[in-house]
Amino acid sequence: MDKLNWAILEELQKNARISFSEIGRKIGLTSPAVTERVRKMEDMGIIDSYKVNLSHQKIGYQLRAIITLRAFTGRLKAFLETVKDYKEVVNCYRITGNENIIMEVILRDQVHLEKLIDKLITYGETRTHIVLSNIVKDGPVKKNI
Incomplete structure (x- = not known):
């Protein structure tokens, strides 16, 4: 490079x-x-895709949240297999620490959030944080990080 x-x-x-x-x-x-x-x-795989960034609010998804999941013993593998099917999840990371998973989700409203949490609690303990604003939006990868 x-x-x-x-x-x-x-x-x-x-x-x-x-x-x-x-x-x-x-x-x-x-x-x-x-x-x-x-x-x-x-x-070389340095550039792996080009994509469109949607305005989720303008297409009816007014709520953005960060949800962490601490999987119950024996439930992490099942979660990892199903999370890809959750249309609300826009980013999902397996992490270190007390929680196993951190997800960014977009939702229509609080009722939609409640339904998603009801699905997630079958896999583990959740913690939800409502996003108020985005301070750094998909910042560019810079030389010398």
Whole structure:
């Protein structure tokens, strides 16, 4: 990873729809050179996807929460197999510490949250935190983290 690849990644993280010619203008490369570098980073798995970020509130999901789960003995494996089917879960991480799992969920309202918690408590003890605002939104990966 050289300085130019990092510059390309910074531009793509700001706007994944930016044209390669526009990136080239910003960082001082030709469009074919940017294209070649991006393709190589895709082939190497450095860039693994391009995606759309939705405004969940504008499509009817007014509530965002962080839920931790401390799995009951013998229930973690079953949870790990089913959590992928929960449409409310937008991020789920297996973590160290007292809890086994931390999830970010989006929900229509408090009733929707209650129904999700009712499903989750069959796997373990939950702790729920309602998100008030997002201070850092999917910040870009930066060189020299």
